[in-house]
Amino acid sequence: MQGALWPSLLLLLLVLQPSGSGRAEAGTMELSRILGDSVTFLLEIPAEQVRTVAWTVNATRSIVTVTAGTPPNVIVLDSSYEGRLRVPENNSLQITSLRMKDTGTYGAQITTASGISNRHFLLRMYKQVPEPTIVCDSVTCVKETCNYNLHCTVRDGGDNVTYSWTHTAGGAVVPNGSILHISLSPRDAHLNATCTAQNPVSNSSTTASAKGLCAAPASSLSYCHLKGIVLLLVLGALSAGIIAVHVLPGREQRRD
Structure with a gap:
């Protein structure tokens, strides 16, 4: 019986023994x-x-x-x-x-x-998080709805930068990540989206609209416009050929 008590007594002494410095x-x-x-x-x-x-x-x-x-x-x-x-x-x-x-x-x-x-x-x-940049990755439109992919990045922001978004169309949306996927009707495409980049000690935001980011340049021509121009050029060339072949020779003969 006494032998069985020794391990328990030793364990108790170890628990009660103070640490070397007296402080944890x-x-x-x-x-x-x-x-x-x-x-x-x-x-x-x-x-x-x-x-x-x-x-x-x-x-x-x-x-x-x-x-x-x-x-x-x-x-x-x-x-x-x-x-x-x-x-x-x-x-x-x-x-x-x-x-x-x-x-x-x-x-x-x-x-x-x-x-x-x-x-x-x-x-x-x-590092202090710099102002993020938002770019349009892609846009596809079907009937009256356009699907936008917006991408948010920071330059030289260091490690541990995270992203969040807010958008007012159809209520606030705050997904976590650098890419925002949104579907908008034409009447809502002008509404702004805000990207916030942050690390544990700082943050910075940029606001832009999907329509402003993803709109085609004003100088670009659509496929339909390009076909129309080509057709006009062809018709103009044909008209010039007809005039050269049939009209001008007749005038020359009458003068003679």
Whole structure:
């Protein structure tokens, strides 16, 4: 009976045993920023308790160490962050003039009077989404209805760009995707459709009508018009030939 109790007692002791630092590691905080913006990693520890903070990125590069003081002693260890680091009074870290390559996981090893703790921050960088462009992929008309395919794109928008549409004909329609399929009668073809391109930190929109995007150029000729012109040219040539063969020789003979 006593032998059976030993595994349970050992498990209980392991559960009750404190961790090495006496504190659970904080979860990773995710932050998203736009190119050129700034970010602040908040430690949320009273400044008077902090002795030193060692900051790293992606667990391999040491970027700065901060020693408590008035003001704090800041030693930048990575030249790519030179002139872009600030240390507020609470010993948090601020990075200004953010670049795309600043994306990564930042770690802070904090030494206090009571021990060592860690904080982790995942920084994701994005570009400002530019104004999207809407083009007409295709249009087919049957009787009184035309089917339009409109395509929305952005140039150099970076990753994670998504698209949504709104259209007022027949009620609001908001499909997800860069292509909008709509069927419209001639009286509704002038109504506007709006494409919104967005990423986690910015968005931009463009509005246009299916009729304006898919209308044929004013200078183009339809097949029927082209046939009419060819027919007129043929008739003109025949008329000229008849005149040359029958009318003009008769006039010449009368003059003689």
